[in-house]
Amino acid sequence: MESIRQEFTLSYSYPVFFTRDLFGEGNPVLPELLSSYGERPVRIALVIDSEVARLTTGLLEKIKRFASLHQGLLEFVTHPLVLPGGEGCKNKPQEVERLHALVEKEGLCRHSFIIAMGGGAVLDVVGYAAATAHRGIRLIRLPTTVLAQNDAGVGVKNGVNAFGRKNFLGTFAPPCAVINDFDFLRTLTERDQRAGIAEAIKVALIKDRPFFQRLYAQRRELSVFSPPAMERLIVSCAELHLEHIRSCGDPFEFGTSRPLDFGHWTAHKLEELTHGELRHGEAVAIGIALDSLYSHRRSLISDLDLHRILTLLEEVGFTLYDTALRWIDIARALQEFREHLGGVLSIPLLKGVGKRIEVHEIDVDVYQECISTLAAKESRRGESHGLSEKSAIGTRDTGRLVS
Ligand SMILES: NC(=O)c1ccc[n+]([C@@H]2O[C@H](COP(=O)([O-])OP(=O)(O)OC[C@H]3O[C@@H](n4cnc5c(N)ncnc54)[C@H](O)[C@@H]3O)[C@@H](O)[C@H]2O)c1
Ligand SMILES: [Zn+2]
Known part of the structure; x- marks a missing residue:
């Protein structure tokens, strides 16, 4: 032969x-x-x-x-x-x-x-x-x-x-x-200015603790989209993405690991379920919150880190719950994500702020609890801001509210 x-x-x-x-x-x-x-x-x-x-x-x-x-x-x-x-x-x-x-x-x-x-x-x-x-x-x-x-x-x-x-x-x-x-x-609308901040928070969380600290320190400027703060965020975030593609050894993603997809497996599902009504960045913000909560439940990040991540996301104005989360079939979403990756399931989680690890399984019950935590948190936040429960947790819902 x-x-x-x-x-x-x-x-x-x-x-x-x-x-x-x-x-x-x-x-x-x-x-x-x-x-x-x-x-x-x-x-x-x-x-x-x-x-x-x-x-x-x-x-x-x-x-x-x-x-x-x-x-x-x-x-x-x-x-x-x-x-x-x-x-x-x-x-x-x-x-x-x-x-x-x-x-x-x-x-x-x-x-x-x-x-x-x-x-x-x-x-x-x-x-x-x-x-x-x-x-x-x-x-x-x-x-x-x-x-x-x-x-x-x-x-x-x-x-x-x-x-x-x-x-x-x-x-x-x-x-x-x-x-x-x-x-x-x-x-750009405020909504689209904000959506882009999610990817910066994502890449800071998995790669660059000082960048995360800077974003956290500048959260008030970012919440009003101050151009100098936004422009610095764009340059740093683009550089981190480019640096990853250049040096990860797998720019065309032949392997199964997709580090830049932190917070993305649920985000993609949310985008599908809402038929694109949620912006990619808005869905990613929710995905980051969920995967951070899950990392915390797995003792991979501290209480303080989790608090800072959720505070940053909230204070730049993201809504961290969407009613579509109730319809997510987590096991199926994981299976689809595995198909999209090829090979074995590989989900990036945080190991402290600025570092990530890959895990190959997700405990569906624990993840579901993370979703409930977000629902309850967002509902409380809405009440304290004088919003109705419904507007606090998203507007697409036509049925029962999360209890
Ligand atoms: N290829 C990749 O590596 C990659 C990475 C991340 C995200 N994405 C994809 O990017 C898409 C999200 O991109 P996005 O957040 O830019 O949203 P988008 O492209 O959906 O744009 C959001 C809205 O802003 C409008 N718009 C665009 N520029 C504008 C401007 N200057 N002023 C006013 N309005 C403007 C658009 O018409 C649209 O209505 C998703 O489909 C996502 O999957 C791709
Ligand atoms: Zn993305």
Whole structure:
């Protein structure tokens, strides 16, 4: 019997910029980046999140001016394609089809660029379409939410939802570049500013105790989204995500361990159960609270650590209970998460603040008690804030309240 061992190594490198006024006359980031690619003019299709297109005053005119200032270097092949922003776009195969049709119609090739501007959902859809058209068209991401700038937009993954399952289809495909323009954050709702804070708390908890301490110390500034505090949070959080992908030894997640998914297995389930009504970051905040409570029940973190984690989450404004938690079938959610990982179940938990361990089973009864603890806590919090019990624990419920 003959066999040939095929082996090669690829190395990836892409810049992540932090800037303002990206399409302003004096901003060199995009022109210099595109200049480094040799071809002239660089052919680009631009895809914009509908909320960004709607709320950013003068955006399209500014992009037009930018294009005429740099003609010869770059060419937008057609008008920007506006994609409906938010989780809904990940549920619709027709959005991916529209993007593939755009590539076909405009004759984009593997040396052309797709520039995706938007929240994490739009970036995920466009990234998936770009990675699959011609087996991969160059992608530049311009993330426009806090969560997209500090997490979703900087990594190597993309994906869409299918069969009612979160990120069921997707690829690992590093972008050519990521450009975080802080100016885009000005039009975000409070809800979307807050959602991005959850991923920063997550990565601080599993990797960086001093970062967690800083977030805790700045919780009042963060609760009012003070731009200097938010911008520092974004840079630190993006750097921790990038550092993890760069040095974990498994950037494309061939193994079963997914350390960055702390708090995510319940979060993904909550997103599915609420049909995307809960933002990813809001669901992650609840997942962090639950997995921290569970870590505490397993004597992995101290009373004080648990208190600080829950206080930080609450004081930046997260609601730590959602009625959908009542419908979660924990055993099934764990099974689905295992399938998503491949191989054995591996759930990251905390071992003190700033460190994590992987566990391979979860005690369903104990986890259920953690859910009840959160329900009771959130209900008490609502009462002390003068809210009705129902508004204190989420608004989707049409039935019985948690007792
Ligand atoms: N690929 C990855 O590695 C990765 C990592 C984390 C999260 N994600 C995915 O990211 C998604 C969540 O991303 P998100 O939190 O950015 O939410 P989102 O993309 O759903 O955006 C939230 C809302 O903000 C709007 N929006 C976007 N930019 C805006 C702006 N500048 N001003 C005003 N409104 C704006 C959107 O239209 C949407 O309505 C989830 O689908 C999640 O699964 C992916
Ligand atoms: Zn996440």
